Amino acid sequence: MAAVVIEENQQTRRSPWTGHASREELAHWQQITEGVAAVLSADVLERDRRNADPQAEVELLRSSGLFNLIIPTAWGGGGGHWESALHAVRILARTDASIAQILAYHYANLGAVVFYGDAQVQERLLRRSAQSGWSWGDSVNPVDPNLELVPAGDGYRLDGVKHFSTGASVGDAILVNAAVTAGPDQGKFLALALEHDRAGISFLGDWDALGQRLSASGSVKYDGVAVTSTDIIGEVGEEPFSSLVTPYIQLAFGNLYLGIAQGALERGRQITLARKNSWFLSSAETYAQDPLTQRVYGELASRVAAVEALADRTNERFDAAIADGGQLTVEARADIEIEIARLKVVSTEVGVEVANRIFEVTGSSSAKTEVGLDIFWRNVRTHTLHDPVDYKKVEVGAHFLLGEVQPISLYT
Structure with missing residues (x-):
């Protein structure tokens, strides 16, 4: 009987998030996040090499208000949408993907309070979180023993x-x-x-x-x-709304990898434009004027733009899904899951490719430790191992061919 009550309660639950992010909202949080990224960029390589717990970085996120972005204004938060939160993750990943990951998981954990808690629990915890600007970490890893x-x-x-x-x-x-x-x-x-x-x-x-x-x-x-x-x-159950926490975190990964690719591309551009000569066999005056260099940048920039378009569309669609609350259907949950899996596939491959191939057009000197171009490859190579992208390809392919959907889990 208790299971039936839980199911009925889930079906009648309302989401605290409605509608979509306006241009003004997106611009507001973009400006804040870019300000945080500018501070992080000053010593990102030094901090990465030090490999210490990011206490100061968390305080920076707290003071910026980013921790409160998705908490409703009625509970003292920023009243933003998930699209704004995902965009913030992407912007930070262009500079410091580690801190972007902390922010991405923070939003997942805040979301879990809503996905698993009743109305009283939601208000109590999110109001306290907003008042103190809490940072939320987690111990959820499903491949460990419980x-x-x-x-x-x-x-x-x-x-x-x-x-x-x-x-x-x-x-x-x-x-x-x-x-x-x-x-x-x-x-x-x-x-x-x-x-x-x-x-x-x-x-x-x-x-x-x-x-x-x-x-x-x-x-x-x-x-x-x-x-x-x-x-x-x-x-923790498998009801469609409460299980949105998994599609969200996979969507955050897609934005994280996209941000890393954008950061690597821009850093490579800076390095290339600063090079005053060209390869001795080239007829061009500088590397930036060499058609072979331009071809690689054109290819990488085009692929990044395609991933960005898919990410923007998917971020907006996630807000529509989460607004349904307990009325979210199994079919609608499956639709957003597959859309996000598509993004996971292409963002993984493009992220790794850009972070790797950017060295081809920046030359041997860009491999010096002091240049720091390696941080993009190390970050995207590490995090894309979180769960095998080949299984995401199977997930998409099985749905495309047979209409099959993978069982709900903390990875699907």
């Missing part, structure tokens, strides 16, 4: 380790997914909101990757952490 919740007194005890907990070590709040392993609620999968300094939580600081070095994606250990009823957001 974190375990065991009944203890009036609540639970949380135990386990989660790897790839992006933003958790620098977050004010942590979104945690955990399985109840005993008691009357055994088998339920719950979403929790825990504060950073809760007793029993330790951050292992073991994130040491080729790229995305400042994404604060290290492991978190939970050792007998006390969980009360007020920490529980709700039950």
Whole structure:
């Protein structure tokens, strides 16, 4: 009977987001995000090499208001749409993809409060988040063994380790997914909101990757952490609206990879224009005037523009889907999932290609550490391994040929 009640409640839930971002809204958040990116650009290479938790960068995001962008104005937030949030992720990725990733996951975790929580939980947590400008990290990685919740007194005890907990070590709040392993609620999968300094939580600081070095994606250990009823957001399920969290994060990835490609292309352009000579076999005076150089840039710029057009369309469509709330149908959820999977495929391939081939037109000197052109390739190469893009191709192909849709998961 409880499952039926949950289903009925989900169907009647209203989304706090309606309509679409206006040009004025997009321009407003673009200006703010570009200001943040300008600050980050001053020492992006130095910070990347230092590989420390991005505490100062998180404070910059907080002071800019970007953390509150999608929180409704009625709850003290910025009242922006998801299209504006995704555009902000893309803009930051042109300069610092690690910080863009933290922001992208922050929005996913805020969204999860709405997807899994009832109206009272939503207002309580998002109002508190807006008032303090909270940063939200997470411990959700579905390929790890589940974190375990065991009944203890009036609540639970949380135990386990989660790897790839992006933003958790620098977050004010942590979104945690955990399985109840005993008691009357055994088998339920719950979403929790825990504060950073809760007793029993330790951050292992073991994130040491080729790229995305400042994404604060290290492991978190939970050792007998006390969980009360007020920490529980709700039950994680497969209802269309609540499961939009996965298409969103895949859409954020598409914008992240696009932003990295745009950043690499612009940095390459700067380097090429600064070169005063040309290859000795060329009849052109400078590399920028060489038709072979122009051909590569023309190819890469055209592909980036195509991905941008698809991303813009998909970002806007996501706002339409999320506005349906509990009325979102299985079919509509599948449509936006496939659209996003298409973007994931092309943004991955174009992002990696641009970040790699940009070296062909900037020359051997661009491989120097001090130039820093490698940061784009390292970042996009690292993050595109998050989940295999070949499975996204299969997802799109199976739907195109047979109308099949993959089972709902934290990857589809």
